[in-house]
Amino acid sequence: MKAFELFNLLKATKKIKFFLNLLIISPCLFAQNVTSPIVNDNNVMLLKTDQDNRPNILLILSDDHCVPYLGCYGNADMHTPNLDKLAAEGVYFNHAYTTAPQCVLSRASIVTGRNVLDVQMLRFSAPLDKNIITFPELLGKAGYFTGICGRRYHLDGSGRKAQETIDAFEEFGMVTFQNRVDYLNMGYREKVNIQVKEFLDLVPEDKPFFLWANYDDPHRAFTAPEFEPDPKKITVPEGMPDTDLLRKDLAAHIGEINRVDKYIGEVIEELKRRGEYDNTFIIFMGDNGAALLRGKGTLYDYGLHVPLVARYPGLIKPGTVSDILVSGSDVALTILDVAGVEPDEEMTGKSFKHAMEGIERENHKYLFAVRGPHGQELPGNSADFDLSRTAFNKQYRFIYNPLFHLPFHPVDFAGGEMWEELVQLHAEGKLDEKFSKIYIFTEERPMYEFYDLRNDPHELVDRYGDPAYKEAQHELMAQLHRWMIIYRDVVPLPIAPPRRQ
Numbered sequence: 001m002k003a004f005e006l007f008n009l010l011k012a013t014k015k016i017k018f019f020l021n022l023l024i025i026s027p028c029l030f031a032q033n034v035t036s037p038i039v040n041d042n043n044v045m046l047l048k049t050d051q052d053n054r055p056n057i058l059l060i061l062s063d064d065h066c067v068p069y070l071g072c073y074g075n076a077d078m079h080t081p082n083l084d085k086l087a088a089e090g091v092y093f094n095h096a097y098t099t100a101p102q103c104v105l106s107r108a109s110i111v112t113g114r115n116v117l118d119v120q121m122l123r124f125s126a127p128l129d130k131n132i133i134t135f136p137e138l139l140g141k142a143g144y145f146t147g148i149c150g151r152r153y154h155l156d157g158s159g160r161k162a163q164e165t166i167d168a169f170e171e172f173g174m175v176t177f178q179n180r181v182d183y184l185n186m187g188y189r190e191k192v193n194i195q196v197k198e199f200l201d202l203v204p205e206d207k208p209f210f211l212w213a214n215y216d217d218p219h220r221a222f223t224a225p226e227f228e229p230d231p232k233k234i235t236v237p238e239g240m241p242d243t244d245l246l247r248k249d250l251a252a253h254i255g256e257i258n259r260v261d262k263y264i265g266e267v268i269e270e271l272k273r274r275g276e277y278d279n280t281f282i283i284f285m286g287d288n289g290a291a292l293l294r295g296k297g298t299l300y301d302y303g304l305h306v307p308l309v310a311r312y313p314g315l316i317k318p319g320t321v322s323d324i325l326v327s328g329s330d331v332a333l334t335i336l337d338v339a340g341v342e343p344d345e346e347m348t349g350k351s352f353k354h355a356m357e358g359i360e361r362e363n364h365k366y367l368f369a370v371r372g373p374h375g376q377e378l379p380g381n382s383a384d385f386d387l388s389r390t391a392f393n394k395q396y397r398f399i400y401n402p403l404f405h406l407p408f409h410p411v412d413f414a415g416g417e418m419w420e421e422l423v424q425l426h427a428e429g430k431l432d433e434k435f436s437k438i439y440i441f442t443e444e445r446p447m448y449e450f451y452d453l454r455n456d457p458h459e460l461v462d463r464y465g466d467p468a469y470k471e472a473q474h475e476l477m478a479q480l481h482r483w484m485i486i487y488r489d490v491v492p493l494p495i496a497p498p499r500r501q
């Protein structure tokens, strides 16, 4: 049977199932107040009885994308009219952070509503345990037609594999996403939008949909020269050395984001054409920070701080801006909240629906993030393998580097000419002192780092050990210590026990 025929069959079966559901649910509607929770035949708690008004949900991820690389974050070098308009008609968040600076780990949190340690997804690339519930499954059980498309979603053990790995996956049923959603497909660039349309064609008329669309921009290699700004005219952030090669690299990065904005604009047009735009909760974010200096693979701001934009006129007032702390693990809870579906009890993220409605109430006092292995190499440098941890809030960041002695390598561009020139300049003593001091150019990293983010947003001055920050430093260190205990981290804890007498 061809895939398309199979989908048609699925569509018909789901329609029959929908009417059966209605028959089961109808007596409950009359028996209860309309706002009372009801349980459908999959034992999923629905908070609303008025299912027809539930929005469609479109989650869009760009790949390796940090703040401020969108026009709505005040970056004049960007040409991102579609995402900027989405933000203007909805909300954007100034303090959204992923739970890890890497695809696999971060996406595991996004889809499970839990932190990386909790779902044991440190290894690149581990498959997500079949017993761990993801939010698309809950939406599916609550009556949504669900799908994932585009770039690798990374949660079925992606990447090159030894035959022994493939055999183990098969024997223990570890590739599970085809069972978790109605539609699963993968593709790059233009193919993503073809798949989006294919998915939309398959949505049964009587069901709302949930689609997770993954784009590969601005992941390296950078391949969008026609979208790049003039390197001479862009602004180099204060935290980066201003060299010609770095400008060229940064402009190429911006080009990719400008391109993904165009793709997203096409999806918006498609939703409008189908009359679904205003009835769709669109949520856009970066899967982790950008592969730029002190970005992807590091626990500094550019590694974790991602754009987060949402639009849904039924809920969000145009022009809303939120300053609350948001974690990647909050996305699942928020989507379920908007859909009126009860989360799984193991989910620890917090819904930020209230912030989209203009209520500035903090969900978190601190956020935490981890680094894990990247790729399959043994520990030779920090790009391939690292186990750093961080606790932070809007004011301070504490970083714990248990593998401080591993030489620093940036993720995804260690062999590039921009990086090699900077290393050379550092070796020759020609790099500005403020950059030579940051730990990406030094032989070793310190075990602990501490930054005053309000006064030093580019994290150029490590304040660890500075008596002026003694209390704040201990508070974050103790919070991280506690968190690592609670979630059974295998890494030695940051606070050493008292010495033997």
Ligand SMILES: [Ca+2]
Pocket: 063, 064, 102, 103, 287, 288
């Ligand atoms: Ca990524």
